[in-house]
Amino acid sequence: MKPQIFSLKFGINTCYIIKGEGTIMIDGGPSKAREKFKKYLIQYSINPNEIKLVVLTHADFDHSGSAGAIREITGAKIAVHENDRAILEEGRFNFPPGVTAWGKISHAIFEPLLKKIPIPPQKADIILNNEDYPLSDFGIDGRIIYTPGHTAGHVSVLMDNGDLFAGCLAHNIRLFTPGPRLPIYAEDIEQIKKSWKLVIDQGATMIYPGHGKPFHIDSIIKYL
Template sequence: MTTDIYSLKLGVNSCYLIRGKNIVMVDAGPPWRLKAFKRKLARLYIRPEEIKLIVLTHSHFDHVGSAKEIKEFTGAKILIHETEKEYLEEGGFIMPKGTNTMGRITKFLFFPILKRIQFDRPEADITILSENFPLDEYGIDGSVIHTPGHTHGSLSVLLRTGEVFAGCLAHNGFPFRLMPGKPIYAEDINEVRESWKKLIKMGAKTVFPGHGKPFPVEVIKRELSLE
């Protein structure tokens, strides 16, 4: 199977389109980004109905804020981890702990503002727990994988060719990190480490983070070796 990958910058988020027979979208960006999404699709000559599945890596507002509008515009189904479903559909915001000084400072500054953000929320169509969700149905040689750490229900998409769409299991860019690496927020940093070990063992080669540009998985390997 051959796949094409398109990066969509929606606000401070990096969202992705993975194209096989159909298109799978990874994350939906912050609220009120439908117009920007439409413009980017038009520039890529992609019809909205080509997108059949939206994988939400976790339920934080900057990854799901435009999911309802994009779902209605494309007709795509939404997939999320079972433990994130309630937050997606009903609201609520658990801010992970800061894993370094930058994380602790920005959590203190921004959390009171972030938890007040309101937006229209979608319903999930598909939920998974610990099992992998293969993407063969969409003509994509890869799977959705449970990779807890940033949140307990975080998901990643791993392709057989080594591209991993990791959501906030990695950061690469201001205001999160100046250099690529593990996230500056995590509900459980030990789970972050174990998830990365699993992804590397499964063949991850290039990291496509939820914030910032792609980078080689060797960056993560070096961080793990130094701990």
């Protein structure tokens, strides 16, 4: 069964709902996304109780801010890697440093503004480690894999059909990059390159980033 993929845009962020035998969500969007999330459920005719899991690719404020609200609406469990757990559960502001010229400039511009956004502490239900986490119990033909670099606890969801929900493993939005590129913000850009080698070797084909439009992996292979 080919899974259905629904895109949920919250400003410059894109979250995804994956619907196979079961239904999960990738990332929880920024704070105060509750009402817009409800509208997406109506738009896509998705019963909130269908969503059983919210996988946080990482705990940065713009990817996790409304995870708790989404759990309240759906009853879903929240999964986060152990290295990002404290950021989520303490409601800590996290904004990885810029690693390109524009990344460094924009970080200096945006950080003072973004730090003012309230981030609610949110408790995780599933703590991931560096081992693959199969999603079969949630009715999804895929697994969560550890892809650090943007943050120490960054993960991605790799489907059996090659679809990769990559969070900030790459950016493909004009505000950041002119096309599919490595992220302009990262804690360890060299580690990101190693994470890309991992997902390439494991058969990723179509990439769904947390910022920007999906793209075929050939684009990032050429860039790398």
